[in-house]
Amino acid sequence: MKENQKIKLGISIGDINGIGCEVALKTFEDPRMLDFCTPVFFASNKTISQQIKDLGLNIKFNGVRDADQALEGKINIVNVWKEMPNIAYGEATKQGGDYAIRSLRAAVAALKEDKIDVLVTAPINKNNIQSEDFNFPGHTDFLAQELKGESLMFMVTYELRVGLLTDHIAVKDVAKTITPKLIRNKIAIMEKSLKMDFGIRRPKIAMLGINPHSGDNGTIGEEDDKVLKPTIQELFNKGTLVYGPYSADSFFGSDNHKGFDAVLAAYHDQGLIPFKTLSFGKGVNYTAGLDKVRTSPDHGTAYEIAGKGMADESSFKEAVFTGIQVFKNRTEYLDLHKNPLQKQKMKRGD
Structure with a gap:
């Protein structure tokens, strides 16, 4: 230009x-x-x-x-x-x-x-x-x-930003698709986009759990304890302000999302249902991570x-x-x- x-x-x-x-x-x-x-x-x-x-x-x-x-x-x-x-x-x-x-x-x-x-x-x-x-x-x-670049489906408004760890895949494939490498990649894309595209110098990110109640300490699935928690801790230790995993059912209803610059949802509907409920008609689908x-x-x-x-x-x-x-x-x-x-x-x- x-x-x-x-x-x-x-x-x-x-x-x-x-x-x-x-x-x-x-x-x-x-x-x-x-x-x-x-x-x-x-x-x-x-x-x-x-x-x-x-x-x-x-x-x-x-x-x-x-x-x-x-x-x-x-x-x-x-x-x-x-x-x-x-x-x-x-x-x-x-x-x-x-x-x-x-x-x-x-x-x-x-x-x-x-x-x-x-x-x-x-x-x-x-x-x-x-x-x-x-x-x-x-x-x-x-x-x-x-x-x-590598893409991230990022639903955004002025007050709410929700990215997707997995997007257009069947629900039955979600848990086996989520790996430490995928989490690291998507968090990196989200963090860079928040800095570069939205002008947030030190972004704070929340990660939602895969299973109900983030697995309830392994009672309802082990993915949150074995995959999400150690990867989130690893990233946090390296300086990325990422927290979680949070139980998805109450996260938005309790206004917990307002304490973060962005939220990374584990799968499509987990992120898009609350996003569209809170901001339908004002929301934007942004493809982050590309040139x-x-x-x-x-x-x-x-x-x-x-x-x-x-x-x-x-x-x-x-x-x-x-x-x-x-x-x-x-x-x-x-x-x-x-x-x-x-x-x-x-x-x-x-």
């Missing part, structure tokens, strides 16, 4: 039959949003025009061939395809999945080439995206392959309301703001650590 240039924010439109286009377009229907970034949709003029018409929105846009041509102060559409796909709101069609992946691939390519600074992904359907060329359970796994910034809203395709103009754009707007802030924080952090002299001055208070 050039100096004094607005952040270029790329948007993959997700399933064309869901609410992805709607929440993204509604976000930028407010012209004030263009003060914060330059939005670049990866789709086609025809597809976006049809969505605007169907949803009764008042939006003008600038069609371009490449993200390099995006204009500040405009909503830009990169024409990834020329044909007009059949939009069947509320239906999980193969075509809907195909165009979601075409948009995603084009957006990720632009991200890797630094033609956009941040990527916000609209919701996809994990079933209709599957093909011989795309065999991933979701965005996170695909991005982990395409981008550099590029990607966020998404905390909801799915919502086929039941697609095409009806009823979708709430709040979470998508939060994903935009979070992506922008993370990019700024990370840029500042990396610049500071490239300049030891400036770092020393800040320590002295010069």
Whole structure:
């Protein structure tokens, strides 16, 4: 990104039959949003025009061939395809999945080439995206392959951050997947992200137990005592402020989470159920640990309301703001650590 240039924010439109286009377009229907970034949709003029018409929105846009041509102060559409796909709101069609992946691939390519600074992904359907060329359970796994680094699924708001030790795997596989190495890796990614992406100098992390009541001293499973506790202690002894394991059933209800900068949940629903209960509509899915910034809203395709103009754009707007802030924080952090002299001055208070 050039100096004094607005952040270029790329948007993959997700399933064309869901609410992805709607929440993204509604976000930028407010012209004030263009003060914060330059939005670049990866789709086609025809597809976006049809969505605007169907949803009764008042939006003008600038069609371009490449993200390099995006204009500040405009909503830009990169024409990834020329044909007009059949939009069947509320239906999980193969075509809907195909165009979601075409948009995603084009957006990720632009991200890797630094033609956009941040990527916000609209919701996809994990079933209709599957093909011989795309065999991933979701965005996170695909991005982990395409981008550099090791990924962590990190659900965030201004007040609550929940990362996942394991994410899209069956519950029956959770305990055998969790190893000391995995715990060390995910804690390291989380700690670095809290410092670099969220500006927290000395992050404090809580780890939730695997079994009910964290195993009750081995009465309900041995994984917490044999795997989690010694690894947490090892990390703490080395200077990482990680605590636990805590019993997951009461951790959030007792407001215990408020004493930590982030929480690492053992598996998907253990983390996402309390997160979405406490912050649905305001939450953001952030892929930490990669060399590029990607966020998404905390909801799915919502086929039941697609095409009806009823979708709430709040979470998508939060994903935009979070992506922008993370990019700024990370840029500042990396610049500071490239300049030891400036770092020393800040320590002295010069």
